[in-house]
Amino acid sequence: MIHERDIADVAVRVLTSSGHDGAAYVLTGPESITHAEQVRIIGEAVGREVWWEDLPVEVARRQLTAAWGNAEFVDARLRAWGTFVESPERVNDTVERVLGKPARTFRSWAEEHADAFR
Template identity: 65%
Template sequence: MSTILVTGATGNVGRHVTSQLAEAGLEVRALVRDPERARLPERVEVVRGDLTDPGTLEPALKDVESMFLLWPAFTADHAAQVVTAVAEHARRVVYLSANVPDEPPTHYHEIERLIRHSGLGWTFLRPGGFAANTLGWADQVRQGVVRWPYGQAVRALIHERDIAAVAVHVLTSAGHNGATYVLSGPEQLTQAEQARVIGEAVGREVRWEELPADVAREQLMAAWGDPGFVDGALKAWASLVTAPEPVTDTVERLLGRPALTLGEWARDHASDFS
């Protein structure tokens, strides 16, 4: 039986991809930096390796037919070597990209370009906002008030379990070669509404308090340290006030069921907010 290699296997999406493939009885290999801390299903083969160090990948790629690729950095450094190595072994790759504007170009676009020209069969998944990003509000949700900028920014947040389910479907069925799938959750919610919905799901009243963008920038600089990344995030949130993130039907069309709501996601993560 051919092997499916999963990268990012201990992360929010990759852990679900790994477990769903294993539950389906498939041969799954997980590429991880620290096998002793991976805590993956028992039948998953765990192999040490690092995508940012292409020389470590050979053992993980042996007998691999398909690969779920989640790039671990915000640059495309070493990506060309990695894609070349994958193309020497595998036949197809499902790449977890992102639904971001083409200009300015990002590492997502560069990695997509490398894959397109690699000779591999490929499918690109481009999710919008991750529901899991709201875990950054967890401490504030516990206090009953979320202080953040751009409360009227609108997103269609997606459950990481839906992204994983689409990836598994694409990895295990035909007809997806050369496809680019834009993924979203089933509903548009402002950030203020997101905070309320999370509170309702975990049994806590949560209100929104608008934080001025300049104050938010100071806080984010202290937390993230990269002015380009901070300013890019603030600009993106501001744009979502006037240009809401769209809802797509891709999850339902591919999986035959509705995408999971933010409330369902919050109930799945209730312990993170307790």
């Protein structure tokens, strides 16, 4: 989970300053939050209650395979996403180390994109 502006800011810094030759950076946001927490924060940003609801795996598999056409890829994504429900993605401090300022929070992203959810 990372704000797209953090990705852009890191890219600009790496491309326009020295000391990054041959470096490979893994970028994340600053916080590890569950899907349910993400949904709650989006609800707060748009000013209404929203909630997390599980979709049966078979329904998701069928819909995603129809949309993406690659059953193996769908199965791999569903396995990965399944782990994030209770164990959110790990975070690191790479954005802060490269930019000298903390990465933007999920809440800031949700507030900036609230209109997309309305």
